[in-house]
Amino acid sequence: AAAHVLWEQGLLAPETDACFHTRSGLLRATHNNGMIELDFPATPAQPAPAPPGLLTSLGLNKGDIYRSRFDYLVAVENEPAVRTLQPDFSALGQIEARGIMVTARSDDPAYDFISRFFAPAAGIDEDPVTGSAHCTLAPWWAPRLGKSSMTAYQASRRGGVIKVGLQDDRVRLGGQAVTIFCGELHA
Incomplete structure (x- = not known):
């Protein structure tokens, strides 16, 4: 979103990458034919025991549980369950x-996988479109689908399409950003 604003407001030329220093290291955003592409480290998930209450709090009877460095991943059998x-x-x-x-x-044949992301412990019941989640979903889905370039759909109320690419230990995420409101802060 920050890169989108920089390009939209003319503060950065579209052919110039936006670079951000984050706790995870340097984050580079590129502008490519109306798409914003971001490059992140992959955060793979490993099989894990379900913590008490996880499945029931989701309203699920079953699911395969995995844990990444930050999050739980619950794989369910079909799209309607998500x-x-x-x-x-x-x-x-x-x-x-x-x-x-x-x-x-x-x-839907337009998408390889679907997801939703919940973070109520962080004050976000459901995040509309979550880049960090796809840094775990990409390395989880790539071997199961037999491909490194995928199209994902995050099925929040707002929803969003994410182009996902896995290369070695890096994940490239692409999507579109739109400005939904503008404002000014006065000191």
Whole structure:
């Protein structure tokens, strides 16, 4: 979003990369034919035991549980299971993790997989489109789908399409950004 504003306001030429110094290191954003592409380190997930209350707080009876450095990943059997989730956010907020992503293979041939991301412990019941979650989803889905370039759909109420690429230990995420409101701060 910050890179989008820099390009949209003419503070940075579209052919110039936007570079941000973050806690994870240098983040580079590029502008490519109306798409913004970001390059992140992958955060793979490993099989893990389900913490008490995880599945029930999501309203699920079953799911395969994985844990990345920051989040839980819950793989479910189909897209409707992802779309119809009605989490108990109070209970979900008690899970010790930055967030919880739920994912399944997409029924829509336009997308490879679908997901939702919840982070009530961080004050965000459901995030509309989550780049950091796709840094875990990319290395999880790539071997299962047999491809390194994928198209994902995050099925929040707002929803969003993410172009996902995995190369070695890096994840490239691409999408479009739109300005939904502008304002001014006065000191």
